[in-house]
Amino acid sequence: MDRYLTVDRGACAGHGLCYGAAPEIVDCDDQGDPIILVEPVPEALLGQAEHVVDICPERALALQESLQASPSA
Amino acid sequence: MPTTRADVRPDLVVDFDIYDPALTMPVDRMQERTAELAKVGPIVWSPAYAGHWLVTAYDEVHEILRDPATFSSYPNNLVDAGQGKFLPIELDPPEHTSYRQALQPLFNPTRMRALEPRIRELVVELIEKFQGAGKVEFVEQFAHELPTTVFLALMGWPLEDAPMFTEATEIAMNGKPGDTPEQAVASRTEAAMQMFGYFMQVIHARRAAAEAGEELDDITTAVMHTRIKDAEGVERDLTDDELARMFFLLLIAGLHTVQGTLCWMMLHLSTNTDQRDAVIADADAIPAAVEEVLRYEAQVAMGRRAVRDVEIGGVTIKADDQLLLLLCSANRDDSQFADPQSLRVDRTPNRHLSFGSGPHRCIGSHLARVELRIAMEEIHKRIPDYRSDPEDPAVVLPSQVRGFARLPLLFTPVTPS
Ligand code: HEM
Ligand code: SF4
Numbered sequence: 001m002d003r004y005l006t007v008d009r010g011a012c013a014g015h016g017l018c019y020g021a022a023p024e025i026v027d028c029d030d031q032g033d034p035i036i037l038v039e040p041v042p043e044a045l046l047g048q049a050e051h052v053v054d055i056c057p058e059r060a061l062a063l064q065e066s067l068q069a070s071p072s073a
Numbered sequence: 074m075p076t077t078r079a080d081v082r083p084d085l086v087v088d089f090d091i092y093d094p095a096l097t098m099p100v101d102r103m104q105e106r107t108a109e110l111a112k113v114g115p116i117v118w119s120p121a122y123a124g125h126w127l128v129t130a131y132d133e134v135h136e137i138l139r140d141p142a143t144f145s146s147y148p149n150n151l152v153d154a155g156q157g158k159f160l161p162i163e164l165d166p167p168e169h170t171s172y173r174q175a176l177q178p179l180f181n182p183t184r185m186r187a188l189e190p191r192i193r194e195l196v197v198e199l200i201e202k203f204q205g206a207g208k209v210e211f212v213e214q215f216a217h218e219l220p221t222t223v224f225l226a227l228m229g230w231p232l233e234d235a236p237m238f239t240e241a242t243e244i245a246m247n248g249k250p251g252d253t254p255e256q257a258v259a260s261r262t263e264a265a266m267q268m269f270g271y272f273m274q275v276i277h278a279r280r281a282a283a284e285a286g287e288e289l290d291d292i293t294t295a296v297m298h299t300r301i302k303d304a305e306g307v308e309r310d311l312t313d314d315e316l317a318r319m320f321f322l323l324l325i326a327g328l329h330t331v332q333g334t335l336c337w338m339m340l341h342l343s344t345n346t347d348q349r350d351a352v353i354a355d356a357d358a359i360p361a362a363v364e365e366v367l368r369y370e371a372q373v374a375m376g377r378r379a380v381r382d383v384e385i386g387g388v389t390i391k392a393d394d395q396l397l398l399l400l401c402s403a404n405r406d407d408s409q410f411a412d413p414q415s416l417r418v419d420r421t422p423n424r425h426l427s428f429g430s431g432p433h434r435c436i437g438s439h440l441a442r443v444e445l446r447i448a449m450e451e452i453h454k455r456i457p458d459y460r461s462d463p464e465d466p467a468v469v470l471p472s473q474v475r476g477f478a479r480l481p482l483l484f485t486p487v488t489p490s
Pocket of ligand 1: 146149160161162163173180322323326327328330331334372373375376426427428429430432433434435436437438440441
């Protein structure tokens, strides 16, 4: 099953820990906000994706089965 | 009516003044003292400065930082030395937003990563100057020099001016050593005025250069070209006064903070040698170790002001009440961090609040992280057995940005290669 990394833009505060930790999955734009590079996340990078979900200080990242916004967002 | 002492439950009234030198001298007891406050409650009351709330717990600090509609950033300082607002840190959204968007790209992660080779060169050069001596006053010869030199290069300001504004900034934040509280307010105001005068000169010199077709390519120029949207949504240039307030904030925000974190890195890794060994053994451990040093000693305590009555942390905060958010105790809240009193360089996740959160989250964090990481790498390659000098202890200063005045270190001398 495909897994997608999503950012809750309302929660993200641009700490940048995600793209610091997993540059293959997340990059950043000019403002320092995250950009997800891989959709869906390839099998080989799933471990890293789970890691960035875990480290985000704002709990703004999630691994989901589709790109639909999560109900809480 | 704002809260007065009589309105507060007596058990929540504490004796605490963040500017009290006794908090950090002769020995830094800030963490100990704020941990005691946290035991009293997530939000407690200090009668100092006409009374203010002290927020000690992680969840409450986080919530307040992310709710600028209820908790305004003006004033951010308990003691006013700026004679007006610092920009953009004392503006609230939506006014804050366009300043923020103008500044953010100048310090974005990609640009800051590109500075890495130059920062590394500078770090090595600084260490090589003292590594043969076996001792160093770390503030003067490294922790102060590194962020100052990097910052001045980014801004394009003359290095020769550094001693003047280092002193003025220090006084503007902490007053002069030995000042009475009243004298401190006067010295702080005077130093702030001196800095504004300096920035006005920079601005005028830049405008003259631009007219002569000799504009420099640096952050000062970029900031001077900033267009912002005012409250009515009309675009305009920044005024000279606004530019000066922005430059002053960058200076205050960008130097002292990195300086302090570098010193804490040395102090705490030298007493937690197993943690230091982990850093020496594996350079890949360094990014997480930097985050842990940041968590362990958050130096900033920012102010907020309630704009309406609100219930939080078991107390009722009234409109116009002042709050002080103690990041250092939030970062050691055991509901968020396992074993928070221990320095664990591999801590993950590490959701510390040292750079704040919400709309004002530190713009310079990407720069700070590059400086801290490279310093940690090169120091542990060169003088890994540093320790503080028992004859000459560290001097830590309190205030809303706690920091180091001195940190004498000893280590095995190494001949520069
Ligand atoms: C270890 C180093 C640093 C720490 C711990 C730190 C901490 C902070 C904190 C806690 C805030 C939020 C204040 C608030 O919410 O009221 C902040 C804001 C800010 N910081 Fe930093 N900072 C550091 C380095 C830097 C550097 C290197 C720069 C500049 C290049 C910088 C520039 C700023 C600016 C401009 C703001 C205001 C942002 C806004 O109001 O939107 N900081 N910093
Ligand atoms: S770590 Fe979280 S808060 Fe920080 S940039 Fe990434 S998503 Fe945003």
